[in-house]
Amino acid sequence: MSSINMLGKKMGMTQLFNEQGNIIPVTILKVGPCTITRVENQNIQIGYEYINPKKLNKANLGYFNQLKLPCFKYLKEYKIGSLSLNESNIGMVYTVKQFKVGNFINISGISIGKGFSGYQKRHNFSRGPMSHGSKNHRQPGSIGAGTTPGRVFPGKKMSGQMGCRKITIKNLKIIDINYENNILTIQGSVPGKNGNLLYIYTK
Known part of the structure; x- marks a missing residue:
């Protein structure tokens, strides 16, 4: 065809x-x-x-x-x-x-x-522990090293516009x-x- x-x-x-x-x-x-x-x-x-x-x-x-x-x-x-x-x-x-x-x-x-979506919804990240005292429920964690390179690389999976x-x-x-x-x-x-x-x- x-x-x-x-x-x-x-x-x-x-x-x-x-x-x-x-x-x-x-x-x-x-x-x-x-x-x-x-x-x-x-x-x-x-x-x-x-x-x-x-x-x-x-x-x-x-x-x-x-x-x-x-x-x-x-x-x-x-x-x-x-x-x-x-x-x-x-x-x-x-x-x-x-x-x-x-x-x-x-x-x-x-x-x-x-719309603007977080890490779990946009990239299927796993959440942190939900037990008492935990302060890492839906945070992304580390996004890069400190002094070297001293910046976040483009394309890093982070929150942002999803769909459309x-x-x-x-x-x-x-x-x-x-x-x-x-x-x-x-x-x-x-x-x-x-x-x-x-x-x-x-x-």
């Missing part, structure tokens, strides 16, 4: 039973339809989710009017091989019909933000496809909360 790149949204998670009676955790995705908005060199740009033209500024509105295409809320650009480039034209629409049950896909998205970063989950199996409603059912979990924008692609 040639490379397929589309945008979609996470609808939620549930579980299914396979033929052996085992529970499979699955995620429901609403994928596409995506329209090709630009083809340049070996780059292709796709648009996802129609939007009211009144909500766009003049620059973006003029861009879509020049292409004689509907206005899209999201645009995504990616590289594609020269063979597939010849088969791609502006205005072509991709749907879930590009996928097949049993195929494996990769999904990228922004993970759920957890790009995560890619690879080789997720497609369990079921609903062609009428553009819905994919995949095995496993994907980044982000319900309604999160996802980038779905194959290699």
Whole structure:
């Protein structure tokens, strides 16, 4: 199967039973339809989710009017091989019909933000003893030597912002496809909360 790149949204998670009676955790995705908005060199740009033209500024509105295409809320650009480039034209629409049950896909998205988190939650550090007299319950312990080097090295595992970063989950199996409603059912979990924008692609 040639490379397929589309945008979609996470609808939620549930579980299914396979033929052996085992529970499979699955995620429901609403994928596409995506329209090709630009083809340049070996780059292709796709648009996802129609939007009211009144909500766009003049620059973006003029861009879509020049292409004689509907206005899209999201645009995504990616590289594609020269063979597939010849088969791609502006205005072509991709749907879930590009996928097949049993195929494996990769999904990228922004993970759920957890805010400023401590050592135990962010890096799975073990806590100190909780007995009376202990003054090391949730402290990090030593973070470096004293005189030499006299500083803390960059990248040290410490407290800080957790989550809200790009995560890619690879080789997720497609369990079921609903062609009428553009819905994919995949095995496993994907980044982000319900309604999160996802980038779905194959290699």
